[in-house]
Amino acid sequence: MKKIVLSLLIIIAFISCEKKDGAEGENVHITGNVEGLGQGKLYIQKIQDSALVILDSIIIKGDSKFESNIKLESPEMLYLFLDRGQTNSIDNNLMFFAEPGNIQIETTLKEFFAGAKITGSKSHDLWVEFNKINRRFNEENLTLIEKRLKNELKPNQATSDSIETAYQNLLKRKYRYTANFAVNHSDNAIAPYLALSEIANINITYLDTIQKSMKPDVAKSKYGKMLTEYIKERKTTEK
Template identity: 70%
Template sequence: MKKIFLVAIAVFTLIACDKKEVDADANIHITGDVKGLSQGKLYLQKIQDSALVILDSIIVNGDSKFESHIKLDSPEMLYLFLDRGQTNSIDNSLPFFAEPGNIKIETTLKHFFADAKISGSKNHDLWKKFDSINSKFRDQNLALMEKRLKNELKPNATTTDSIEKAYKSLLTRKYRYTAHFAATNGNKEIAPYLALSEIADINTTYLDTIQKSLTPEVAKSKYGKMLNEHIKERKTLEVQK
């Protein structure tokens, strides 16, 4: 009886040691399910100083469901990375806009990025809405790149001019759409994020408009502060020219 009791204690101790300690300061609770994943590793990452850093690593062994508790000072774009081991798939990184609260991520091993459904983040909902239109700009850009490559094989001056005009028109429409989307959502951190990630080189007049649309809380966020610094740097360079 005593041996059984000692074995029970030993097992309990191993389980307790294996369980991650939850950070008392954590303000984001992430739960998820990667259907089809029975064994592997997931990494929660963010960009810091132009490099990806790991916030949390999650070992999956038998159960495709996962959980993580992390702390962020303000809403931020994160990346859920799937370590596929020897597989050379490029479908292994899932971007999502994290914010304080409960976030749920559901996807599959087969189509890790394409099948992803993320809920619990208003910033992410807005990012998906933006991306649904932005993806059309990307598709049009790829089509123009294909035409440009074909034209290079058999150069035609008229075709070259037509492609360049179409590209400039596409870029202008994309920039205006992004600037408008950011300016009309100044109460969310998605606004300064889009200004920095999509149209950082746009005319500073547009960047000023976006910055002025930000609520005080968003202006003090990570991306809000970064946008402010970016505008200052751009204006300094413009004065020096």
């Protein structure tokens, strides 16, 4: 379970594997356009057993528009991976929180991740909303890392203590914000997802609160079940 939690924190590099035959009862219809892409291949992937597996592969040749139909048991974070051929880029992987229904992805070859606009998924809308604030925490953390590195060149204990205090306060603010966001949106799979991907190491009391606040359908979702199992494991380990 801990490996599963860790896998949610990292966008894993593309892992080649065979695509499975189309599943019955496909309930997610994805349409999109990668403006500027004349030739290439797109892969729709998800994390399974700590690795990325392909749900669908789409060949782009001439027409930059694409379409895919997949099956999901519950809302889940997916990855749209762009194979640029011989050109490598850190802007090749686009995360999107998918859910049953119609989802549209509009992006460009130049800004595949940064310029993407995704509509049709309430779960994704909430993830974007969460990240507006969470991005500030990440930026503050990068600033503290820079200060820490500079201090290592000319060590100063007072500066070191100040940086550590600032970091601990930042962590508390991030944890508190994430926990509150999860509880306030306990009717969506974003709640257990954030608990696992952003604050898995938080005091177990907070995770308990999130777990108990989940609506029945969320508790039965993929991430709801994972959170329940993770909490059980934490309580067993910490006894």
